[in-house]
Amino acid sequence: MNALPPNEEPPDELTAAYRRLSSADESRPSAQVRAAIQARATLAVAAQNRATAANEHRWQWKAAASVAVAGLVGLIAWHGLHRQIPLPTADLTAKVAQGEFDVSEASSPNADLRLSGSGAEPSIPALATSPGPAARQNSPAPLGGSSVSSSKDRTPLSESDQKIAGIPPAEMSQAGATTLQSAARQAQFTGGGEPSEPGTQRALLPENPAAPPVAILSDERRASTMGADFAQSCPHAADQLKAAATARRQHQPAIGKVTRPALQHELLLMADSDQAARLRWDPSMPMPEEVSAIDRHNLARLEQILDQDGFPTAAMVGYNGVNAAWLLLQHVPEETNLRTRWLPVIIARAKSGELASEDLALMTDRTLLSSGKPQRYGSQALFKDGEFIVRPTEDPEHLDDRRKSLGLIPEADYLCLLRSYTLGQPGSGSTK
Amino acid sequence: MSAALDSDEQLMLRYAAGDVRAFDMLYRRHELKLWRFICRSVGNRATADELMQDVWFSIIQAAPRYQPVARFTTWAFTLAHNRVIDRHRSAKPVSSLDDTDEAGGAWVERLASESSREPQQQVESAQQLDYLLSAMEQLPSEQRIAFLLQAEGDLSVEEIAHATAVSFETAKSRLRYARMRLKQALQERA
Numbered sequence: 042m043n044a045l046p047p048n049e050e051p052p053d054e055l056t057a058a059y060r061r062l063s064s065a066d067e068s069r070p071s072a073q074v075r076a077a078i079q080a081r082a083t084l085a086v087a088a089q090n091r092a093t094a095a096n097e098h099r100w101q102w103k104a105a106a107s108v109a110v111a112g113l114v115g116l117i118a119w120h121g122l123h124r125q126i127p128l129p130t131a132d133l134t135a136k137v138a139q140g141e142f143d144v145s146e147a148s149s150p151n152a153d154l155r156l157s158g159s160g161a162e163p164s165i166p167a168l169a170t171s172p173g174p175a176a177r178q179n180s181p182a183p184l185g186g187s188s189v190s191s192s193k194d195r196t197p198l199s200e201s202d203q204k205i206a207g208i209p210p211a212e213m214s215q216a217g218a219t220t221l222q223s224a225a226r227q228a229q230f231t232g233g234g235e236p237s238e239p240g241t242q243r244a245l246l247p248e249n250p251a252a253p254p255v256a257i258l259s260d261e262r263r264a265s266t267m268g269a270d271f272a273q274s275c276p277h278a279a280d281q282l283k284a285a286a287t288a289r290r291q292h293q294p295a296i297g298k299v300t301r302p303a304l305q306h307e308l309l310l311m312a313d314s315d316q317a318a319r320l321r322w323d324p325s326m327p328m329p330e331e332v333s334a335i336d337r338h339n340l341a342r343l344e345q346i347l348d349q350d351g352f353p354t355a356a357m358v359g360y361n362g363v364n365a366a367w368l369l370l371q372h373v374p375e376e377t378n379l380r381t382r383w384l385p386v387i388i389a390r391a392k393s394g395e396l397a398s399e400d401l402a403l404m405t406d407r408t409l410l411s412s413g414k415p416q417r418y419g420s421q422a423l424f425k426d427g428e429f430i431v432r433p434t435e436d437p438e439h440l441d442d443r444r445k446s447l448g449l450i451p452e453a454d455y456l457c458l459l460r461s462y463t464l465g466q467p468g469s470g471s472t473k
Numbered sequence: 474m475s476a477a478l479d480s481d482e483q484l485m486l487r488y489a490a491g492d493v494r495a496f497d498m499l500y501r502r503h504e505l506k507l508w509r510f511i512c513r514s515v516g517n518r519a520t521a522d523e524l525m526q527d528v529w530f531s532i533i534q535a536a537p538r539y540q541p542v543a544r545f546t547t548w549a550f551t552l553a554h555n556r557v558i559d560r561h562r563s564a565k566p567v568s569s570l571d572d573t574d575e576a577g578g579a580w581v582e583r584l585a586s587e588s589s590r591e592p593q594q595q596v597e598s599a600q601q602l603d604y605l606l607s608a609m610e611q612l613p614s615e616q617r618i619a620f621l622l623q624a625e626g627d628l629s630v631e632e633i634a635h636a637t638a639v640s641f642e643t644a645k646s647r648l649r650y651a652r653m654r655l656k657q658a659l660q661e662r663a
């Protein structure tokens with residue numbers, strides 16, 4: 042191709058002086074920025090290749106489906122000619138015409154010409170023939186024709202969330218995403234930050250493990266989170282949290298494209314470093330210097346972000362970005378008074394659904410305890426002699442009532458999850 | 474054809490076809506110019522880093538649909554300009570003393586460690602640059618941006634008009650005033 046011509050005019054004296062002086066300036070974008078951009082570029086190509094492969098796979102199914110449909114038409118014609126066995130020809134034709142005929146089912150080796158919506162179990166898993174939500178969002182325009190998956194399996198992840206995500210499309214099934222998200226939500230325990238409360242960890246929503254450096258850490262965290270196996274150790278709590286997380290996501294408006302993707306990426310990186318360090322924290326030991334150092338670093342940047350932009354919104358950084366910002370704020374040292382200052386905003390965000398009620402409870406309780414008052418929702422516990430002891434709580438007899446008013450699980454279930462998540466031990470929560 | 478000889482547009486098309494090395498080449502070519510444009514427009518390194526990512530993320534995202542209807546440089550600087558304007562509109566102006574100190578400190582350290590030029594020459598260049606940048610900061614943002622688009626992006630007046638969504642005459646006027654004031658500032662110093 043012919044290259045578009047650059048501006049050929051020689052630089053004038055002022056421009057030349059500017060460039061000469063600038064050449065002495067060795068200021069550069071940070072290495073992190075360069076790494077993030079190059080990682081994004083590589084991931085985008087990988088995602089594109091995956092989408093292309095998936096589309097090719099779909100094309101094969103489509104071809105097979107076309108053959109099946111042609112066979113169907115032939116069969117109908119044959120029956121029409123011989124009129125030996127009555128078939129639902131008109132109904133089937135109407136379904137095909139209305140686009141309700143599921144070609145993937147028709148092309149299945151076990152297919153018996155099922156119609157979509159018939160209630161029959163699909164013989165082809167959706168993931169085998171279509172990329173997950175992330176791939177669908179990322180991929181170029183589909184080749185056309187009907188899609189195997191219905192709109193019901195769309196997660197509320199924003200397009201940008203999904204594009205950042207380093208999760209292979211096959212792992213982004215609704216079932217997988219739901220399990221991961223709810224499991225992580227279940228683990229929204231008291232974060233560290235105080236030497237007297239080691240071991241209390243909180244998982245960041247892994248709905249959006251970002252570019253490589255993030256994805257690696259997120260995988261570690263995810264493995265840890267899933268290893269806790271809440272469903273087995275605290276089944277009642279797991280069920281409730283899963284339902285609550287699903288309900289919340291359904292009420293969260295979808296975000297087409299975040300307005301501050303770089304800030305989102307940065308928040309996720311900071312939250313990831315926070316979580317990775319805390320995962321290495323021995324619950325029986327005081328806060329290690331590694332965690333303190335990361336908290337100090339994150340605090341400096343968080344203060345700058347809050348000063349410049351306020352508390353980020355979901356439109357700016359996605360739901361996971363808001364969650365990451367919350368996590369960082371939750372872990373700032375007490376002496377900064379930052380949590381107290383921003384708590385009203387956190388309350389507003391929880392009301393609007395951008396943050397979970399668990400997030401609000403955790404920050405409210407920590408803020409109250411920091412100011413020398415008893416906590417309200419029982420979310421803060423001390424780890425002592427191998428057991429969690431709930432820190433001073435106002436009106437303990439009605440604790441579960443207050444938790445219920447906020448949509449939280451009972452305290453016993455919460456402690457069950459806390460033990461299970463932190464210690465990997467089955468708790469003693471309610472099993473009803 | 475080696476990547477080094479490819480035009481920006483060819484590199485972009487190669488990247489769109491899946492060649493990550495082409496992107497690396499493209500990025501290296503434009504990293505510094507774009508970053509300086511952003512940094513000197515917003516006056517804050519942390520913000521510049523963030524906007525820099527935004528711009529390149531947008532370029533990456535748009536790659537599959539890229540059509541070389543204009544120079545890559547014009548397109549990239551238009552994206553950068555839009556991010557800068559968005560930031561000016563959405564954020565209250567913040568001058569981070571820490572950031573300035575950090576940049577200044579790093580600058581002095583680099584000067585001290587740099588051995589390729591005479592120390593006196595280095596200091597004079599640094600002082601001149603500081604003075605020039607200081608003079609640029611005094612310009613209205615539209616004029617500063619117009620000058621930076623020309624000086625860093627090598628954009629023509631027509632391209633500046635397109636990038637900033639103003640008429641040719643407006644862009645020309647902004648550029649003329651910016652250049653006039655900068656020249657005056659440099660003459661006063663001389």
